[in-house]
Every structure is written in C-alpha cells, then in structure tokens.
Amino acid sequence: MQDGETLTEWQAGSSDEERPANSREKGLNRALHILEFLHATQRAIGIGELAKGLNAPRSTTYTLVRELVGAGLLEMAGDGNRVYFGKKLYLYGMAYMRGNDLLRRGRQEVDTLSRETGETSELCMLQSGRYTIVHSSPGTRPFRISSATGLQIPLPWTASGRLLLAGLERSRIEAMISQDDLMLPDGRKIELDDFIDDIAKARVTGYCVTSGLVDAYTKCLAAPVFSTPGKIEATMCLVVPIDTSEDRTGELVALLRDRAARLSIS
Amino acid sequence: MQDGETLTEWQAGSSDEERPANSREKGLNRALHILEFLHATQRAIGIGELAKGLNAPRSTTYTLVRELVGAGLLEMAGDGNRVYFGKKLYLYGMAYMRGNDLLRRGRQEVDTLSRETGETSELCMLQSGRYTIVHSSPGTRPFRISSATGLQIPLPWTASGRLLLAGLERSRIEAMISQDDLMLPDGRKIELDDFIDDIAKARVTGYCVTSGLVDAYTKCLAAPVFSTPGKIEATMCLVVPIDTSEDRTGELVALLRDRAARLSIS
DNA sequence: TACATACGTCTCTTGTAAGAGACAATCGTA
C-alpha cells in the first residue's frame, strides 16, 4: 500500500477539495476513507493498522469501525480483530445493479462475448475520474490476463480510457490526468498531447486499440457504449495476446463494436 | 413505505440502542439511515422526500447527499433530482463477494440447484437480526415465485428462519422477534412457543419444511449451511408449489441437504 | 524477569458540524 502522503489523493470524488489544515475530520469522511482504504487493500485489515494507514486517531477509528460493523457495512473478519466489507454493502451493491440496466445488461454481454471469443472481456466505466473495471470475464486462454472487478488503472494506459474521455474538453482531461498517470509501468512516458490526439481519433473512429501499454504481452480493444447519443457511459473491451493477427483483431473489433452498440440502445 | 414512527426500528444493526431524545444526530448515522431507506424503497427518490421519510432536517439531508454523491456511494438518478445507490457500493459489494467464499460458492450452488430442479432456490442469512435473501435463482415454472435479493422477511414466516435461529438461547430469540413478526400476511398468528419448538425440531432433524406461511400456494424447504461445526451461517432453500407430492418433497429435501452440506465444508 | 509493541476501552475538552430558518427560484393550478 502507499504511504500516508498519498492518503489525500484518493479521497472521495469531488475534484476540488479545500485543504484547510490537518484539523478535526468529520466522522462521515473518515468512514468513507475507511471504505476506500479497504477497497484498495482488498483484504481484511486490523483496526490499528487501519488507523495508521489513514493516519486517523486510534480512538476515533475504533469508534467508527464499531459503528460501521453495527450497521453491517463492515464485518469483523474470521480470526477476530480484522475488518473488511460487510454483507450490507453486498446487498446495496446488488440493489444498485438491479436498478441499473446498463450494468445488468453489460455484464451479460461481457460474459457471452468472452465465452464466444475465448478472450478476456471487460466492462469499463469512469468512476470518480478514474478508469474502473466494472465487470470482467476471464476467457479461456491458458495464460489468462485476469483483472479484478473494481480495479482502477490510470486512463492513459488503456484503450478504454481513450474512449471514455472522448467528448470532454481538453481542460477537463488535463485536470483528470496526473503526471504519474502518463508514466507506463515499464518506465516509458506518454506525451499528454499524443494522448489527447488518441482520444480525438478514438472519438471519430468509434473504437480504440492499444498495444503493449499495461504490459508487453497484450493488446487492448475497446468500443464505446452510449447512454444518450454522443455521451459515452462505458466501454466494452477485449484483452488479447499482442501477437493476435490483423485479421482476427479486425474481426474482434467488429464484433465488439456490434455488442457495445447493442448495449447503447437502452 | 412506512410512516415516520417506524423509522427508529430499522435503524442500523446494533440491537441495544439508547434513545436519549430527538436531539442532534450524528452525520454518519444519518448517512447510514439514508442507505437503509434507499434499500427499503428500492428506487431513486427525491431529496426532499428523503428528508421527510427520515424526518431529517432538509438542510442536513442536502449536505449529506452531496457528500455521499461526491464519494460515489450515491448517484443522482437520470431525471436530475432523485438519488439512488451509486457505483461505489456496487464495487464494494463485489469486493465483499470476492472475499467471501461462502457467498461466492453459495451463489453457484443455488444457481445450479434451481437449474437442476427447476424450482426457485435461495441462499439466506441472518442480517442484523432479520432474515435476508442473499441470492435467489428463479426456477423455470410458469408461475414463478420471485423474491428479490436483499428482501427481508420476518423470521417466523420462513423455514430458513427456523434453522437460522437454531442454537440460540430462548432469550436471544425472543429479543429478535417482534409481535408483528408473528403475524402472518393472511392474519393468522404464530405462537411464540410453537415457533421456538419448531426451531428446536429443525435443529435436531437438520432441515425444515413449512407450508403456506408467506402465501397459500407455496411450500418452503430449507437446509442449514454451517461455518464452524454447530454454527449455522446460512441456509439454502427451495420454494415449491404447496401441492408438491410427499415423495418429490422428500427427494428435494435430500438433495438440498446434500448441497448445503457441501457448502459447509469451507 | 524485564522491555517494547499492539490491543481495546475510557475520560475529558474544544473545535465544528448538525440543524433551524431565511431566502430566491421554480413549479403547478386556479
């Protein structure tokens, strides 16, 4: 996990946060931080460790955890003094899914697409300014490139990222992308201008393909899902081996665009 | 929905709440109430209406909703001034599921069971003292008895309820059951003593069947899922037409118990 | 046995967030 400094960065959504001092913090905010922290760690964690990770006072953390456990948003994990997400969050999440056509149908499309093609398929969305894998279905390859639901990746590293930002003004895009985001895992740096060009291009062609960005072995194909005409709400994407032939890539893109379009009709 | 009075009853989990007065309420609690309220209504709702429903001050409600929307736990629904659950809750919920073997495997078992039998199948758990359908799979009957995930039903109305309470002391059971819970939808009343007898019986036999409780047309078969030996963590259940033959019922119970036991090995 | 860390609970103070209520804007409807 990151050190204390980065704490403020993955705060809740709203981009323009005022930072008066390290004075007292509202309980609700602390609680939201706790959830966000658990989402990042992806496993149960001790309360002390939690307090340290958030640099929140221990006493406050104990109180909050107790309240959240009481409400069912958190649960004490098996061994006794660790906490993780609770059943209530699962129930709320399912309720969200039920009320959200795009998500519900998108999951199905992704599942069938990966079954049909044998490739890893994903449904992606913009979530508080970050690229997020909302649902993914593994594919049948021996070396499958798995990526967990909820994983967040810098926008410039992905084909979907280029589509999700299509239609936004340059200034909004700049605000969303940090210098770190432009640095690929292997050390290469993407130029902001190139990235913005890519976005414009993706917007026109209606799809996007990137090769060897997140890792050296995969290609990423993405197609937009529209909510209202012109507004890209999500993307469907396929993650395939980088040596996939031109022909097959073309076929897959066509299929992908078709399925994504089907989702858009909503 | 209920009137303002019932508000205090479906508070967060902890059973023993002190109620000093209707003085100031903590922000976090208000927020938890909002989530609980949305879970009950199952649809987007206006902020004013929300404030009224919770009898919370309007100004506070606006502030909290803004914060929760910012954090992604809530989203403004399509038309503009209604709120409902947000993407974050879905992501947290999926994370919970991923970290929870019982739930993950339970969902699969339920799905296959309903496919194999053609009957509606459910995975149920005790959630903050209430019987909760955690996952359900429709079954293939023309008149299927559907019941949404997250639905909460009084414990005495169900076969699963009898199993989930097995092993608790009488006093704890009494504390969990209100007079309303003992009143069936058709007006009949279950005697608390009968209910507790049923629980003891279910505990011994290792399954439970109830007929025509929630409605006049269905029978409910349930089998326990153990986390640690002796501790019932969940139940699997089948909802079948009330005129299902003795023989078939027996077969189904056997199958159900087998599957539930398989889940227990965890 | 002593020492250093971590855990969970409690008490007390004070900075601040919850809430009352006023305000302007936007409805519908008579």
Added chain:
DNA sequence: TACGATTGTCTCTTACAAGAGACGTATGTA
C-alpha cells in the same frame, strides 16, 4: 396574476462528536 408547495443554497448558533492521551491487558523477544 396571485397562490401555495417544493427545490436548492446560505448563514449562524450551540450541542456534541472527534480527538488526545491515559489506562490495563496481552502479546512477543531478549
């Protein structure tokens, strides 16, 4: 056009929650 109802924002006060820190206990390890 006048009306009542609803919506979203803002200001100001004070009741109260966030936090510092002490305490007792349970670890591990030298």
